[in-house]
Amino acid sequence: MSFDLNSNFFEIAFNVSEHTEAMLAYWDKNLICRYANKATADWFGITPDQMINKSHLSDILGTLFDVQLPYINGALAGKIQVFDQVIHLYTGKAKNVRVTYHPDYINGDVKGFYAHMADISPLNSKPVDGELRVEELPEFLTQNDQLLENVAKTLNENLFTGFPSISALSKKHFVSESKLKRDFKQSFGRTIFSYYRYLQMEIADRYIREKRCNKNQMAVMLNFSNPSNFSACYHKYLEEKSAIQETEHPQQENINHYKTLIEEAPITIAMFNSQMQFIAVSKSWITEYNLQNTNFINKSVYEILPSTKKKCEKLHLHCLKGNIYQCDGLLLRKNNGIRCWLKWNIYPWFTPSGEVGGLCVHTEDISKIKLIEKENERAVRLLKKADTISKIGTWTRDMLTHTTQWDKVIQNIFELPDHFIPNMKAVWKFVKEGKNRIIVKKALRNSLKYGNPFDIEVEVITVGGNLKRIRIIGYPELQNNKCKKLSGILFDITPV
Template structure:
């Protein structure tokens, strides 16, 4: 509710005739809220026809008026304030309407309030049609403006003119402005309004005629406004003694009517356009409007189509059926027997697609067509309007455009994103939009050669300069991969490829080519390298011909060969009799490739001819569009006998598991694995084997093989975990111990976890200044770094980025290593006793297996060291390793 304390200091005359003729609902009350006068609109709006209200209390006529409203009326009388509000009003018949209220005091003398004026406007229709708010907002605003009604009076005896505060606001004059008949007329627009108004006023003065006119004025602030002036003369003894009335600002309504007229004219012009086909249908599908554009496009006249035909006259049935089906599915209807006229009563259909129209002469024309629903005031569909544009010319060029697009797409695939062109004669350089994107350069920049050169990493600038010089000399552009520092400081790996264009004299006149952002690819390669180097097994990747393509450090160690002696060599030179297993991978049909699994009983040949028993896990891999075989090769010299017995003699599995458990009391946690993870698969295998032996059903036998494979794979996974842990507990030789740089191990770990580090935003800092290296088992140390750092990121806090600090110290030969993080932390009082146990997890993480810390502790203790932990929940954890 808005209140103002501004009081009108002039007497507001009232008269029954003036109030009755007011064009809106106005009532005048005395201090006791008894009716003095009411307009006809008031009587009508409040359903008071035939009821005597003059002299009666407003509260008696409307007993449902709340106490709050009564107190508001009294406040307006006591303090002379104006009130503007919107409140619901309940009539005697129970109907409720939302009314806009304007209450202000009137005066019988200076500073003496005689009662109240109450002016109301029914704004219920505006609220009821909120769905059409955008459409009716302007009209609603105009209605509110119309409610600003001011009163005026001219006393012919005293020649004084009175304007209420609202009138002064309309004319945009100050509150102390004194109007006269002369200066009032000066506000009217000279050419049109002034002659008309002068005539009307003259008629009222001499003949006592009432008037109601609209005119244009120019306000004191030089703004143009339209006003409505209603006036009535007061005649005493046959002589006009004064004229009084009301003034309304109708500028908004006038403007709305003008705009509506203009919009109607524009819509009519669009509808009558000859370049656009427009027709509409009624709710039964019969065409009811057919414009000139439709006549020209289809060859039918409006008289032939309107109220006679449907669009089926010129639409192909297959396209109509597809349209109906698409619309039905879009709105969740059954496509069978669907009709967009009957089955979409209120949906807002708006569909744009290509159609084929069949002209009257039988020729066809392609069009881009939009079908939209037409609604009535209640929001129900009463038909459709269809706007179509002839796209024949567009179709004529379609094949050419498609061909060019195919060529461009091919070029995009070949050039991989960015394109560049350097004209040596004009020194002009052109970049494709994608090259701007790669370099993060604003497209408004006109590039030159130095633009790109300046972005090249300083260490790579000599390389790119050399490539350009060689291209000029040899007329051949050699591809190169360089580092690019973008305008935002990002470092990207970019592969540059190009060609040198020569003239008839054989001179290089232009260089052009492509730029490919290979940052992600390089990261993947780096990560792959890290994965390969951190793998405990020797890794080989060979192609279909059996040639070695990729190896890791463990491969060099296993075969005691350098990379030059292994790469590009034939696999059977190092692993005889492996080709039959490789051929089983079925290179010819990648869709049918399968995991070959573990291959045993093979021999590896070292450089000196020494034979090494090995176990190989192999499988097909898709690599750069080529199918290759990945080999994970393990030296099984020490455990060959035990593992062969475990795999081939299932009846000894439980005995072997028991022996392994008894060998070291620290492996007591394996009881669960040996009793469940091993016994259950063995029992399952025995059951399956019994069924296989006793059945004669060949189909059942064949299905049992699949079940054997599933159980064996599960068994293999359990055994691998068991073997790795046992191998950790087993003895190691002096050959396993070497001098290792902590920083080198950390670098390998970062490469291996590069993707997770980027994804989590982890910060890894290290301080190896007090101890930079150690003599240790390298695989164990790499495993320790990998498990502890990956744990810190795996159990990071969601509320902050992970921060990992690694510090090494050497105190009198006692080397200590600390890993500190700011992760979730561990409740050591509750979980400390089982922190390093097997299969023990302390957080609900999908990747938590409870193996990492167990293996880490086993590796450290096998080398004579210890590991301990301190932790605080939601603060972080510190693992401390004492190596001596």
């Protein structure tokens, strides 16, 4: 039997999408529906004809829109988004669903995304042996957490059928009434009945805003015996919702404050949200990473700076848990292809509610410092090879740890025992009093304050009481215009 492969393929694909229980839709970059299958009527009580070319995604998701917004932005930024969520159908029944947002690329640009919602856990189904139950929670949750989640699911299932009594809930979930009431309020911040009413009001608010029904009809659907009681509950819900929105407004102001500070900062710093998408950067960051002609705001750092994904993604995830990370040197490749050494400081920023809102990343190019260190190491190796011939010793003074190191040649010049621990205060006593100490003091001051190298000759008196003339050469190493280390050589020039 012969047939047209293309026409049959698309016909089969269309029939499958129209007869699947999963919800399928396509949203353009303006979040307007361009396609929806028949399952949308079962999920959200709205037909494809009512959605296509008419509905905004926020109209369909309702209160879930703000929750899903980071994933929506992620899809529009070109990243596949997969996440699990409990949603309420238009009938009031709760479903545990897996949502997939797959970006649609046309000529390299994201024009929209495909949405797929699948029921991954019929609430009353029995698991196959060896299969994970939907009711099972992540291993870091306790058995009591699981119990309370199951109670919440029971309440979700009964939003349109009436509140199950505390007694019925305790019997169904095998827990005493007193423990159930105490633990539920501690975990959810509400009594069981208050939590149930709040869920009902969420659905009522959505139906009323979408003009699917009026308040009286909603009161009947939710089994209120008196419409005035429903109106009182709904009014209380709206007040609470308004209060929550008022707390969210300062949060946005807080983010805007962060953005302003970062954009005007004279250092190389960037601000990211919890999805590691750019929120704001300093001018120095744009210059440092060659982003002048790049539209990077709201895009992932891994997309804009691909080399960071392999080396930094785990660090970012660690810091998104509230941790701070500092790195003294990481070799990365910039957008212009140049490899450089970067010093990193990564720290989380927090919302007014205390949650991690994202990360601030400060970097500093220390390639020149690394080059100086490498040259110093090379010079030290060469000097150590020649020390036995020329009596040249090497020394280092770390200004951060206040420690001093020198080699055996210097130890011998000062006639010190092998067990002597290098100590600048002790060495200062070896320098002959008078103009010699003035010369040393001036050289050190100019080096530490202005970063000037020095080359001086002074007289010293050794441990054995012998007068010697030595030459000291020092090179400062600067970081943020401050001297963090002095290194150099010292050799005996006493006339024979």
